[in-house]
Amino acid sequence: MKTLLVAEYRHGKLLNSTYELVAFAEQIGAESAMFLVGDEGALPAFNGTLYLADVNKHGEFNPSVHKQLLLDVVAREQPDMIVFSHSSYGWDLAPRISLAINAAHVSEVIDFSDGVPVVPVCNAKLRRDVKLKTGQSVLTLQSGAFALTGEPVGNPELVSIDTGASAQIEFCGYEEAEKGGVDLSKARIIVSAGRGVGKAENISMIADLAESLGGEYGASRPVVDSEWADHSRQIGTTGQTVSPKLYVACGISGAIQHLAGMKKSDFIVAINTDKDAPIGEVADVMVVADLKQFVPVLTAKIRAL
Numbered sequence: 660m661k662t663l664l665v666a667e668y669r670h671g672k673l674l675n676s677t678y679e680l681v682a683f684a685e686q687i688g689a690e691s692a693m694f695l696v697g698d699e700g701a702l703p704a705f706n707g708t709l710y711l712a713d714v715n716k717h718g719e720f721n722p723s724v725h726k727q728l729l730l731d732v733v734a735r736e737q738p739d740m741i742v743f744s745h746s747s748y749g750w751d752l753a754p755r756i757s758l759a760i761n762a763a764h765v766s767e768v769i770d771f772s773d774g775v776p777v778v779p780v781c782n783a784k785l786r787r788d789v790k791l792k793t794g795q796s797v798l799t800l801q802s803g804a805f806a807l808t809g810e811p812v813g814n815p816e817l818v819s820i821d822t823g824a825s826a827q828i829e830f831c832g833y834e835e836a837e838k839g840g841v842d843l844s845k846a847r848i849i850v851s852a853g854r855g856v857g858k859a860e861n862i863s864m865i866a867d868l869a870e871s872l873g874g875e876y877g878a879s880r881p882v883v884d885s886e887w888a889d890h891s892r893q894i895g896t897t898g899q900t901v902s903p904k905l906y907v908a909c910g911i912s913g914a915i916q917h918l919a920g921m922k923k924s925d926f927i928v929a930i931n932t933d934k935d936a937p938i939g940e941v942a943d944v945m946v947v948a949d950l951k952q953f954v955p956v957l958t959a960k961i962r963a964l
């Protein structure tokens with residue numbers, strides 16, 4: 660099995676998601692080469708061939724040109740899988756490549772089991788094994804699904820690449836999302852509300868517990884989508900990434916997109932009526948209880964200390 664890993668470069672920096680691609684290749688035991696439109700000053704730690712195109716010439720985001728650069732490398736390497744991050748860059752480039760080489764395209768891969776990619780379905784409540792019917796395939800990996808066990812190591816063997824392809828779009832620049840609300844990345848204690856809180860009025864019991872512990876409260880995406888909490892409190896792939904000393908997940912099932920934002924917390928407590936909820940896989944302590952009964956009692960006990 661051979662993979663071609665498509666690394667990403669933004670704002671003059673190599674993105675850390677590059678190492679999730681490396682972790683994926685390691686997990687499936689594949690030989691791998693890497694593709695990067697970047698700069699020699701910021702190369703990944705990687706053992707293998709790195710096809711490097713000059714970012715100053717080709718830009719950080721330039722789909723038609725990057726597509727041609729990548730297709731030239733695919734022709735040289737003949738990989739079984741071309742692997743992207745499930746990011747805006749991957750969403751744009753991966754379908755262009757799969758269409759050009761007539762390869763199966765599997766989006767949002769969260770695991771690789773029995774030789775096939777696994778993707779979430781039904782709002783991540785179920786997992787589906789995807790059988791590939793083409794010799795080559797194009798995958799995008801969900802953020803946080805694959806991680807190296809140690810620090811990245813290695814020195815890539817550089818191969819410079821170039822193309823005469825011309826851009827069909829003009830990249831005008833990045834626009835920072837408006838920042839507001841709470842910065843949860845600095846909180847040492849976070850108590851988070853999931854859909855299990857049931858209704859907007861119950862957010863106050865989560866906020867009370869957070870306050871009694873001297874922390875902040877966060878939320879899962881359904882809670883934010885229901886407008887029970889502000890978006891600045893959302894934790895996960897489309898919210899904030901946090902790593903507090905203590906994370907208390909109340910009524911949160913533990914979908915991969917939520918775990919990606921909090922699994923680096925030092926100590927995780929989950930409060931859930933379902934003893935088999937996936938959050939149990941990362942929790943240090945699993946409290947099997949109805950949060951509406953348990954949380955107010957816990958808050959009162961902490962306040963009484």
Ligand SMILES: Cc1cc2nc3c(=O)[nH]c(=O)nc-3n(C[C@H](O)[C@H](O)[C@H](O)COP(=O)(O)OP(=O)(O)OC[C@H]3O[C@@H](n4cnc5c(N)ncnc54)[C@H](O)[C@@H]3O)c2cc1C
Pocket residue numbers: 782783852853854855856878879880881882893894895896897898909910911912913914915916917920930931932933936948949950951
């Ligand atoms: C592209 C994409 C990006 C996403 N980004 C994010 C993101 O950034 N952050 C995020 O959180 N999600 C994100 N999601 C959604 C994610 O897939 C899950 O749907 C979501 O995390 C589930 O939220 P939840 O755990 O609160 O709800 P559910 O999965 O519905 O879980 C509710 C949990 O509450 C428990 N429960 C119910 N009642 C009680 C009670 N009374 N007491 C205790 N426990 C109870 C249940 O047993 C269940 O485990 C994203 C999805 C996609 C497709």
